[in-house]
Amino acid sequence: MTRWSLMNKGSGNMNEKKEKIINTAIDLFAKKGFYTTSIQEIAESSDVSKGAFYLHFHSKDELLLEIFKYYYELMNQKIQDAEDLNKTPKENLIRQLEVQYEEILKHKSFIMTQLREQAITLNKDLYDFLRYKEIEFHKWYERVLVSVYGERVDPYTVDIVVLFEGMKNSLLQLLIQETVEVEPHRAATYLVERLDVLVNQILEAKEEPLITKEQMQKSYASISSPKEQIVHEVNEELIRMQEVIAKLDVTEDKKEELQGVIDFLTSEIKKETPKKFVIQGMLANVKGIPELDKHRKWISQKLDVRLL
Incomplete structure (x- = not known):
């Protein structure tokens, strides 16, 4: 069974039955798809009754939301654990990007299924949750950029994160679709080398930021935690x-x-x-x-x- 144990260290406190249902559903959704997997199948494969399933989740949509919460908890924890105080901020960034690639590629079948079936965009609570996590990751990148390149980069962090995420996600999409094969450490190292070039060019140009932090804050104002x-x-x-x-x-x-x-x-x-x-x-x-x-x-x- 694929095991995603995730982000808020809170998964350790999760009810054992609930965690089993989540892990079982991850496997079934990856193999069969979200829409063709029934609640009855999930319950039977989890060795629980259908009634027990409904004690933990009102619906499959709610279960899917909990899966992504579970995943992000795991991802967050692994990113935190990857930080080594004996290494430089840039070395830690490379390792943390490597961890992101490793974890996402482990579960690419599940991710591809969700993207193909558009289960995410049709689930408003899940869509809002992912948007909120996008904000959290954006803020994390801003903090990392300042620690790697210094305070002078602060006014440009939004521009840099947008451009860097574009590179990272485009490469990730190719890896998930198995269009190309690149070892995660090499991918992370290459991306940070390109980040160096990007940051230096932006700092040398001394132009006004394309997107300010204030603009980003306004765009995120309506998203609930x-x-x-x-x-x-x-x-x-x-x-x-x-x-x-x-x-x-x-x-x-x-x-x-x-x-x-x-x-x-x-x-x-x-x-x-x-x-x-x-x-x-x-x-x-x-x-x-x-x-x-x-x-x-x-x-x-x-x-x-x-x-x-």
């Missing part, structure tokens, strides 16, 4: 819980009590730093109500909160 996406998704789930509560065969006092729990949770998740023990306690208040159980479990998974 993964944290904001999670809050939005949990909020939608709480709305669904309200609809279920309204139809419960219980007293009006009980409905009002349960509605109070939903209101409290809605308020808590929107805080800058939600308290897990508070969320845990609130979810415990709806325990024992079968109609709400799947919603309670889904929210606990999404917010990484252990159920009482």
Whole structure:
């Protein structure tokens, strides 16, 4: 089985069943495609029931989003681990680019399948997530450029990143499609040598930047962070819980009590730093109500909160 273990060091805390479903889906999507792989197939190949699948993911689209989150966590961690304080910033950049190529090429079948089927562009949450990661990588490149070439390069970092990413991604596309074969270390070294030429030419020209940081910030202003996406998704789930509560065969006092729990949770998740023990306690208040159980479990998974 292909194993992508990824970015926020958070994958180590992931529920074992959820991680197995993700890894299984990666293999199935790579072999069969996203649209032709059924949830039933994913569940059976993961040795879980279809009901257990839905405790972790509402749909295949949500699963695909989680796969990419998982992948980016792994990629981020590997890039961080590749940094060696005993090496120069430029040597570290070469190694970090090499790692990016290695990881992407390991999973080129999966990536090619997604691009071919356009599953990414048809999934708005995934598209927004990838755009946000694009911003993060852009900022990372800006920091690296300053560490390699000094503060004088700072006004031109956006121009340089755009041009450098164009070279890097064009070469990567050829490698993924197996149009050419180039060893990752050689590719990374070659790209950084071209980067040297590019930076020197831009600094010598002393022209005004084509694209400023301010312009880039404006273009990214409408893109929400993964944290904001999670809050939005949990909020939608709480709305669904309200609809279920309204139809419960219980007293009006009980409905009002349960509605109070939903209101409290809605308020808590929107805080800058939600308290897990508070969320845990609130979810415990709806325990024992079968109609709400799947919603309670889904929210606990999404917010990484252990159920009482």
